[in-house]
Amino acid sequence: MPEEKTSPADLTPKNSFPTSFLLHEPLLSSQNAGWNGIVLEHHYQPAQETPEQCLTRHNISIYLGQNAKYERRVKGRLVSDRLRYGDIIINGYQRTHWQKAGEYLLLHLEPAIVARAATDLTDTENIEIVEQYKTRDPLIEQIGLALKSELESEGIGSRVYAESLFNALSVHLVRHYCASGQNVLTDPGSLPQDKLRYAVEYIHENLEKDLTLSEIAVAVGMSPYHFTRSFKQAIGLPPHQYLIKCRIEKAKILLAKTDLAIAEIAYRVGFASQSHFTTLFGKHTKTTPKAYRDSL
Incomplete structure (x- = not known):
């Protein structure tokens, strides 16, 4: 079998996707799904070279393919490594030479929305998520695959579910990948009965709308993360269910x-x-x- 040829990625934007520098458009994208703060892309890309990126969002890559060799340039040095199924890259930005076709999920997270989702856990809006290469994180993998499954099902009402997953992911990133020195606060406690009652009434009165988790949380004056955790503790079900x-x-x-x-x-x-x-x-x-x- 002949060796797969690589080619430099065409940097001319061909579409409106966050990864327009890649050779092929994603197989699946939530770009038009109305999810707030997150874009999910499912890719199968040929061997290629991707440029160094100036990150404006938090990016997570979850590798879903067979073992693949790649090279990236770090401080002027060329570093070789291999990716296996389930390997995760967080905020990778270096110029990278992919030597084999590969399948992966990409999650693009808006920093301001991540900070808002985790507002109960940190005293700053400028959250720095530390770069990670080839880490293993079952929760991130599970959330990525759950978002992909939800997008494939074309579920409406899925906005609340997608936001619940996004908030869980945001809090997980802040808890485990936040730069050292940034203060992570403790859990703020349970849901007051008056807010629980109002939340339930709000949901019942707006069933016909395409409700979002943020909308419900704002209505009761809470952060999405705190509301989701407290609501589940009180009701026994997460808000989307x-x-x-x-x-x-x-x-x-x-x-x-x-x-x-x-x-x-x-x-x-x-x-x-x-x-x-x-x-x-x-x-x-x-x-x-x-x-x-x-x-x-």
């Missing part, structure tokens, strides 16, 4: 008491498509919306 449960329950009422079309019911309870509504309805009730209505 509670939101789906409420939507399914409202849909059951509309199926029983109205003659509305199933597509219209899906829209009224906050799902963007009938197919996604049917999938989640089946997951929660073990039947389809039509079968549920016919059984009444």
Whole structure:
């Protein structure tokens, strides 16, 4: 089998993706999914050389391919290494020569949103995440794959789920990869009953909207991270699961008491498509919306 040829990446932007300097566009991207503060890209790229980057966001690469050799230039020296499945690079910016085609996930995180998500854990908005090469972190890998799966399912209502994962990732980065000397604070405590009651009321009153986690957290005057942890402690479910449960329950009422079309019911309870509504309805009730209505 002939050795794969490498070529320098074309630096002329071909698209609006954060990684427009790469030879091929991503196989999958959340660029237009409406996720706040994070862009996920799933790539399969040929061997190529990528330029040194001036990072304006926190970047995480999760390698999903077979063992691959690469070279990067560090302080003028060429350093050779290999990536294995599950290896993670955080804020890598050096000029890199990839000697083999590879598959990976890229996560681009807006620093201001990371700081806001972790506002209960640090007393500064200028969070410095330390560069890492070839680290192993099961939680980052799990979150990356969960975001990819959510994007592939085209789930709406997924904005709350995606934001929950993003907030968990932000806090994990601050706790474990923050530069030394930056103060990480302790857990701020539980959710007051009045805020819990208001949060539940807010969710029920806005089921038809494409709610975001940040929107709910702001409504009760809390950070997304603190709200998510405290809400789960109080309710037993994370916000995105509670939101789906409420939507399914409202849909059951509309199926029983109205003659509305199933597509219209899906829209009224906050799902963007009938197919996604049917999938989640089946997951929660073990039947389809039509079968549920016919059984009444």
